[in-house]
Amino acid sequence: ITRQVARPEPDKLLPQVKNIIAVSSGKGGVGKSTVAANLAVALAGLGYKVGLLDADIFGPSQPKMFHVEDARPVLEEVGGRELIQPAENYGVKLLSIGFFVNKEDAVLWRGAMASNALKQLIADANWGELDYFLIDLPPGTSDIHLTMVQTLAITGAVVVSTPQEVALADARKGISMFMGEKINVPVLGLIENMSWFTPAELPENKYYLFGKEGGKRLAEQLNVPLLGQIPIVQSICEGGDNGEPVALNPDSITGNAFRRLAENIV
Ligand code: ADP
Numbered sequence: 364i365t366r367q368v369a370r371p372e373p374d375k376l377l378p379q380v381k382n383i384i385a386v387s388s389g390k391g392g393v394g395k396s397t398v399a400a401n402l403a404v405a406l407a408g409l410g411y412k413v414g415l416l417d418a419d420i421f422g423p424s425q426p427k428m429f430h431v432e433d434a435r436p437v438l439e440e441v442g443g444r445e446l447i448q449p450a451e452n453y454g455v456k457l458l459s460i461g462f463f464v465n466k467e468d469a470v471l472w473r474g475a476m477a478s479n480a481l482k483q484l485i486a487d488a489n490w491g492e493l494d495y496f497l498i499d500l501p502p503g504t505s506d507i508h509l510t511m512v513q514t515l516a517i518t519g520a521v522v523v524s525t526p527q528e529v530a531l532a533d534a535r536k537g538i539s540m541f542m543g544e545k546i547n548v549p550v551l552g553l554i555e556n557m558s559w560f561t562p563a564e565l566p567e568n569k570y571y572l573f574g575k576e577g578g579k580r581l582a583e584q585l586n587v588p589l590l591g592q593i594p595i596v597q598s599i600c601e602g603g604d605n606g607e608p609v610a611l612n613p614d615s616i617t618g619n620a621f622r623r624l625a626e627n628i629v
Contacts, residue, residue: 372516380493383551384628385511385520385548387541389533391422391502394556395523397603398624399499401426402521404610405618405625407454411494414456416484418511419501420477421570423461432462436439436462439489441530446489453611458484478510485514495629500606503533504540512546519551521590521628526555534578538585540626551628552588553578560595569594579615591624593617 377383386402388395395417403415417425426432434450436458449456460480490496498515501507511517520541524534534553541548555578559569572595582589593599596617602609609623 375516380496382518383496387496387500388523389537396424401608401621403455403557404608405621414493414496417459423459426461511550517548519549523554525557527573552590553582555560557590557595558592
């Protein structure tokens with residue numbers, strides 16, 4: 364796995380950040396934001412300085428997942444410049460479009476408007492020195508993706524998919540986009556989410572609700588690493604809704620799955 368690849372692109376923003384990782388998915392609803400949140404928390408738990416930009420303009424969910432829905436980031440003077448102060452929780456600095464617009468308006472954002480707003484959240488914010496800067500991208504392929512690669516020297520992308528065929532088909536498109544000439548960002552690997560379900564009363568059983576190991580097969584076909592398989596677990600869903608990502612508790616089975624995922628990426 365590529366680690367801290369040389370990013371000799373001095374014209375790009377955030378030169379003080381060591382690794383910039385795009386978290387993406389082909390389809391919505393596969394758990395991209397959940398994975399991004401837990402990955403950020405797990406990386407912070409490993410002792411890294413972490414920032415997370417919620418660039419999913421169609422459904423900015425990170426403020427809720429980090430329990431900072433009511434945060435209204437303020438401007439602070441830093442070295443003679445007025446900079447947006449990211450919200451912070453669980454050792455992760457966070458900015459989201461969701462802090463600045465109400466949910467109903469965010470979905471109307473398109474093209475240049477969204478791209479410019481995101482650029483501002485990168486350029487005019489006090490991110491400081493970071494080991495990892497994660498970007499929770501909108502699903503699919505969009506102008507935002509292009510803007511991000513033009514603005515930032517991205518270390519690599521991770522692609523989240525369920526093992527279901529329709530999700531995998533879109534994940535494949537996403538991976539091709541990153542590897543294509545226009546974007547040309549290394550793909551660090553695929554993360555299979557919702558891999559199986561194990562009922563509490565049948566702890567030995569795994570039910571492959573979305574098909575078995577489709578993510579693993581796609582990773583093999585495309586010759587990218589499979590970074591992890593995350594099962595469907597109620598606590599992962601509840602952790603998102605309660606603003607307490609399961610990765611906060613790395614000793615739990617689910618928290619440990621995200622810790623291992625983070626360890627596969629560093
Ligand atoms: P996306 O960002 O791809 O649209 P989300 O992260 O918002 O997807 O996840 C969609 C829904 O699925 C959310 O309600 C989330 O809590 C839930 N979810 C995601 N991953 C899991 C999982 N491994 N187990 C249980 N629920 C999950």
